[in-house]
Amino acid sequence: MASRKILVTGGAGFIGANFVRYTLQERDDWQIVNLDALTYAGNLLNLKDIPVDQQKRHHFVHGDIRDKKLLADLFSRHNFNGVIHFAAESHVDRSITGPMAFVDTNVGGTCELLRAGLAHWQKRKEDAAFRFHHVSTDEVYGSLGEEGSFSEDSPYDPSSPYSASKAASDHFVRAYHRTYGLPVVITNCSNNYGPYQFPEKLIPLMILNVVELQPLPVYGQGKNVRDWLYVLDHCQALLRVFEQGEPGQTYNIGGGQESANIDIVRKICAMVDNRLGRAPGTSEELITFVKDRPGHDFRYAINAAKISRELNWQPAYTFDSALRNTVDWYLNNMEWVKAIRTGEYRNWLELNYKQR
Ligand code: NAD
Numbered sequence: 001m002a003s004r005k006i007l008v009t010g011g012a013g014f015i016g017a018n019f020v021r022y023t024l025q026e027r028d029d030w031q032i033v034n035l036d037a038l039t040y041a042g043n044l045l046n047l048k049d050i051p052v053d054q055q056k057r058h059h060f061v062h063g064d065i066r067d068k069k070l071l072a073d074l075f076s077r078h079n080f081n082g083v084i085h086f087a088a089e090s091h092v093d094r095s096i097t098g099p100m101a102f103v104d105t106n107v108g109g110t111c112e113l114l115r116a117g118l119a120h121w122q123k124r125k126e127d128a129a130f131r132f133h134h135v136s137t138d139e140v141y142g143s144l145g146e147e148g149s150f151s152e153d154s155p156y157d158p159s160s161p162y163s164a165s166k167a168a169s170d171h172f173v174r175a176y177h178r179t180y181g182l183p184v185v186i187t188n189c190s191n192n193y194g195p196y197q198f199p200e201k202l203i204p205l206m207i208l209n210v211v212e213l214q215p216l217p218v219y220g221q222g223k224n225v226r227d228w229l230y231v232l233d234h235c236q237a238l239l240r241v242f243e244q245g246e247p248g249q250t251y252n253i254g255g256g257q258e259s260a261n262i263d264i265v266r267k268i269c270a271m272v273d274n275r276l277g278r279a280p281g282t283s284e285e286l287i288t289f290v291k292d293r294p295g296h297d298f299r300y301a302i303n304a305a306k307i308s309r310e311l312n313w314q315p316a317y318t319f320d321s322a323l324r325n326t327v328d329w330y331l332n333n334m335e336w337v338k339a340i341r342t343g344e345y346r347n348w349l350e351l352n353y354k355q356r
């Protein structure tokens with residue numbers, strides 16, 4: 001496998017940080033330039049324990065994908081062999097209360113990155129392996145009823161400002177392929193879970209609320225269904241698509257593990273109670289049904305036949321064992337949680353990183 005230098009955006013967030021760590025380990029001659037604005041969701045603690053021998057292949061740049069000058073500078077200084085674009089505003093509930101940040105970063109920022117990526121690629125078209133990889137979501141397809149699943153041909157029908165902004169960015173990425181020939185790939189994945197996920201999303205929020213004996217806010221009746229994908233399975237699929245995907249193609253990535261929210265919350269209650277030596281059933285009493293999310297999609301499910309058939313990828317983790325790993329990770333990393341709770345993680349750049 002040829003050595004590569006890649007630009008990763010959003011690599012201090014949940015999936016991006018897992019991907020950076022995974023790729024440094026799996027590809028021992030790759031260099032990663034990691035561009036992240038460190039919004040509330042970006043956390044350098046997510047990258048803190050990259051093994052020392054791998055750290056020299058990881059270059060963190062604190063900056064914004066909307067910053068034209070910075071992008072021009074990065075692309076002129078590094079001979080990138082590709083871009084993997086994770087940076088985004090990613091939380092549906094925040095998009096309901098503040099949609100413009102989603103337009104600015106997810107649409108505007110992606111367009112700035114496309115522009116800079118295109119100018120770079122036009123000067124080095126001989127690099128047949130160059131890819132602009134956009135990491136997107138199955139939420140662009142809207143909501144399913146009780147039956148069926150999303151394929152790559154499903155029509156776009158986004159419900160939330162978040163999914164509308166991701167749909168728009170997917171369209172721009174595809175347009176750059178059709179108009180200018182930029183070798184793009186797009187992946188649309190289902191809900192991720194695993195270590196380092198910011199505790200605003202369902203699984204980490206519920207784990208921590210159970211630990212702290214806080215109410216567990218379940219939207220509506222808790223019957224909405226998501227198709228859960230363990231983040232390390234996702235990282236493996238992303239690397240596969242980046243290296244082997246066909247330019248212009250879209251690949252859906254799913255865990256094949258559908259679950260109603262209330263069932264997950266109950267599982268988390270049982271797992272945490274067990275780990276903390278509490279009587280079975282203790283935490284279920286914390287379940288609180290709250291007002292439903294406006295425009296709440298009922299069900300997502302991915303048909304991952306294409307990536308399985310064309311790139312021979314299938315998820316390796318089962319839901320119960322990976323959920324148990326995730327619960328254990330949070331229980332064993334309460335310092336990480338505390339740094340988020342106190343806001344201390346936001347000073348980490350100043351306190352530690354610049355001194356390295
Ligand atoms: P996250 O919110 O944990 O991390 C996002 C990262 O992007 C943060 O580090 C943040 O600082 C950075 N960022 C935000 N705005 C930026 C900007 N303007 N410039 C530079 N950096 C910026 O998100 P995540 O859960 O890791 O998701 C990563 C990607 O995967 C997103 O594009 C998201 O839409 C997509 N996705 C996520 C899921 C999921 O379940 N988490 C599912 C499908 C798709």
Ligand code: TYD
Binds near residue numbers: 205219222226
């Ligand atoms: P979330 O993790 O926000 O991901 P997404 O909205 O992108 O699917 O939510 C997953 C599901 O859990 C979704 O159906 C909304 C629901 N949910 C709750 O019931 N309570 C909560 O506190 C949160 C954050 C989510």
